[in-house]
Amino acid sequence: MKRTFMLLFLVVMLVTGCAQEEIELVEEVTLTIEDETYYQRFQNAGISINVYNWGEYIPDGSDDGVLDLNAAFTELTGIKVNYTTFATNEELYAKLKGGGASYDIIIPSDYMISRMIYEGMLEELNFDNIPNYSYIMEKFKNQEHDPDNRYSVPYTWGTVGIIYDNTAIDPEETPMDWDILWNDEYKDSILMFDNPRDAFAIAELKLGYSLNTESPEELKHAAKVLIDQKPVVQAYVMDEIFDKMGAGEAILAPYYAGDAKTLMDEYDHLSFVIPQSGTNLFFDSVCIPKGAKQKEAAEMYINFLCEPDVAYAVTDYIGYSTPNQGAFDMLDEETQNDPIAYPDDAYLTEKTTVYKNLSEDTNQLMQTLWTEMKSAEVEHTNPWIVPIFMLLCILLSIAIVIRRHIRNKKDIF
């Protein structure tokens, strides 16, 4: 069993790697940085920072003509960026809590930030190192999850809505509300959030409960509703949604507005709707976890993300709404008035709810209910399987014993 293939793989890669230098790396995209001297402090210090971000949450140069922001940061500052991704807030929490990995930059959402603050998992930021913080719009400062704004700098914000295939569903005929995700007609064509908080929120919206309910009865009811939904759900996914919705595998999926915009830009058959009955409003902010090894370099990274040009590149590429005034001003008028990315304030205040951190007990309960929901049977496995299986095991053991007994007898003769 010798799998020596990778060696050769390396050789191939090296050969092509040599030829690569003549290829132009990225099309010319320029970034204007205000105060370049600020970024020179660590130029030759050989520092690297570990950034842990959501998947598909930064321009990474993977599409043609798109800047690789991390590479640009390295070029500007001389600080190397180790960039890795997570898919859900809960995954981020687990990795920080029990994974033993050390990060310098993380980007959690509102409720997770307050949970982390509460559990002492975040480092206080030194805003003297983040002069570009001034670009953040006032309404995004001092929010409830970080009241004195000591731990986080807003990165993006957005709402949750439903992405749908407009060739299969006509919103004129079908009212697009959260109920549609339970509709039998679209059995096996519905995708669902693969993280507890967002999934429970949708059940709570359907049931008319608060998104921040702490009532065990309401949560249990929501969990039951989610179990009821299982037969119509095709798969529980996060960023796999890009692929599945794009390829037409599914026709309905609740997801974040920013990603919906990205999808709609690429595929004409997809549309997005924010249900009128209300939804979740979220803020994702940049934080530094406790024990970060390169706090100052991390703050430099945060400042870099707050550069209007950089924030514009982010919002332009990932589609999420920006809290950065400088970047917002750069957007064309159409985007500024886009009801998906920038819904009017009246709707935001009346119909949307921001997640709050729940009490420890409620978090525990939600986790347990989530695991139960995920493990509930969809395809009914035959209830006789266990007894049959055990019976088989017993019969097998008996057979062995008898066989041996007979054989022993034979040996005697």
Next chain:
Amino acid sequence: MKQKLLSAPYLVWMAVFVIVPLVMVAYFAFFDSDGNFTLQYVADVAQYSNIFVRSVWLAAIATVICLVLAYPLAYFLSKMDTKIQGTMVMIVILPMWMNFLLRTYAWMTLLGNEGIINTLLGYIGLGPFKMLNTQGAVVLGMVYDYIPYMILPIYTVMAKIDKSVLEAANDLGCNGVKTLFKVVLPLSLPGVMSGITMVFVPAISTFIISRMLGGGSNLLIGDLIEMQFLGNSYNPNLGASISLVLMVIILLIMTLMNQFDVDDDRVLM
């Protein structure tokens, strides 16, 4: 005496990095974060018995299918002309050298509603059939990923069977089928046994296959463990007790298999 000392680094290594971690799993399973002894976590595992049943069931089906598919294949391979036998075995085993994530991903693109199989079926006016995100897809993934582990040991054992034994059976009046059942089958049983464990153990504990092909709604034990440590419901204590139970299940099944093994050594004698 001195030579014995050469194994000291190894013994220390295995003690620190094999035994101690397992002890830690047991500790996490029986003690809460404050260090108090509790049976709560082990008791909690019972809640997920349906996942255990599903995992054992799917892994068992996959193992049986692997056996049914691999046995004839190994037999035909061992019967082949020795000149091309080596090359043929290599060709059969070749896919195994590919990264298993990539192989599983390949099935995702084949089985989807808009995948290749359904597209092809669409041309002749059939389907689309729901194949991806089902238990069937999970079993298929297990069979595809682990079947080489069934083919190899069976083939190895069969290739070693002395040709003269088969000739003797023929001379003594056995026809082909009878030889197969009376001689080849019993002689190849050790290979079958190790094939079964080599397929069953990874199949019951996988979390990639169920996630990629099962759509996240057909959780297996592996998913459950992963969820408790790095996934959406962080609870290492529960995760540790599930791991412990998984080890016990596998130990039981291995013991059962060993029973057979011993038994069949006697047959050979």
Next chain:
Amino acid sequence: MKKLSKLYLGLMLLFLYLPILVLIVFSFNDSKSRSVFTGFTFEWYEKLFRNELIMTSLANTLIVAVVASLIATVLGTLAVIGISKMRKGPKAAVMQVTNIPIINPEIVTGVSMMLLFVFFAARMNLEFGFVTLIIAHITFDVPYVVLNVMPKYRQIDANMYEAAQDLGCGPVRAFFKVILPEIMPGIISGFLMAFTFSLDDFVVSYFTSGSTAQTLPITIYAMTRRKVSPEINALSTIIFVCVLVVLVLKNVIERRADKKRGVVR
């Protein structure tokens, strides 16, 4: 019967190769569609080689695999010599422990090592990264080295070693002159096995890698969880071609060697 066996073999090969073929074909597809072939392009290969993440993780994979399998080989070979001098009882016990990483489900090995490293990380300033990855890899590699070297060592005639010593070799020299050449094939196959397992490991690495040292399988996993680009098909194709070439070469070399031996005889 002959026809039947050929048909069966053909069907099985189709089953085994169909997914890989599909990956390869669609790595040349000029749209992102995974079911309709729209045109031919090399674009995805170009992109793949420009993808820094993949290149770094490839380098990481190789570093971890080389270091881990080398250490495992030394550790395992020394262990075999020591173990074979043990009495029966302790020997059996050690062999049981050796079997644990092989029999244990990978996920349990990964989780248990993660718990250990977290314990150390909290107390001894250990950081998840190359160190933890390499330790974990050595741990699941070393049993394969032991199991490969052990049978070769057993075959050695004990008198040879004593004869060498009688002829004036010190124990160390006797080892290098007599024992080592005899067990070399076992050491090499053990090393190769360890190396390839290290290259391909996902589950254990998933639990023990930190923020800095991502190996290729971990990167592939992250790729499958995001917007999927046909780069992944290009990657599969390259890996497949490499495997194919290596195996064909190996086969040809072995054939040659066989022939040569035939001539000498």
